[in-house]
Amino acid sequence: MDEVTRRKWDRAAANFDLMAGYGPEKRWEPFKRELFSNMGEGKILFVAVGTGLDLTFFPEGRSIIGIDISQKMLDQAAPRIADYAGDLQVQQADVHDMPFAEGEFDQIFTSCTFCSVPNPIEGLKALRRVLKPGGDLFMFEHTGSRYFPFKPMMNLMTLLSRQVGPDMNRATVENVVAAGFDLQRVTHVYMDVVKTIHAVPHGS
């Protein structure tokens, strides 16, 4: 397990909802609800449960395994996990080293996850490994921008933000392709910075 990342998110856990729990969640709620409405009847992996802010947007009655690198985040999420009306099991795990069999999941969902995974392409390859051929990867992610002045600004902000939380300048769509997925749909939620991504393993 990546101890540097685990410690960073352990430290962030207590105050995470102060920063992310109100404005961002309210603003993104319709887009997240739409993305999570794609959750099907099969086995679902949700990567980076965090404090469980997204769980209220999940459709009821699904069979979901959630992971997070930080046990303290999962501790914060415990009441929301208990409130979910479906089969939701969570465990501490690093996306680079997940204890799941090849092709175990029908669908994988992420939400503001790959702004923080240290080796995003390797992390995405790990997701491809545990996803069934023909399975779906659905992501809600913020990324860098290709437009001035946002691109240099986000590079600058990342110098600070990565000390306590996420990077602001990730090339997540390109990383998804580099990890061996085919893009099915990308939508811009805000500028080219906040996106939803639907991808399938290459060749599916």
Added chain:
Amino acid sequence: METRPYFVAGDIASNLIVGALVGGLLALVFGPGWNMFVAMVVGMILGMVISLPFAFLFGALFGAMETMLPVMTTGMLAGMVVSMGAAMEAMRFVDGALIGGVSGLGVFAVTYLANALVKPRAAKWTK
């Protein structure tokens, strides 16, 4: 385009407040003794630095990227405009705040327009 009143009002208020604050403060920092180009560059940097904590604060209230990016841009623009102006002619706090506030409203409008233009371009990823 965002149409929910809470977020539209929050976007206007956050850019207006940060623009006025950066403009007012930098009007006190810069004066005719400054080289205009140096003042512009230093003003941009100071504007961004001053706006950074407000970007996080308003981001927590009104939305992460949707608030942080315009607020940082407002800080940069207000810092640039006011520092250049103050380097040409001494400026009072209130004058700097007024120019900074107008800069903030301009950034608000331009980012809403830019968002409307950029959002449809997502289709290029799957072409």
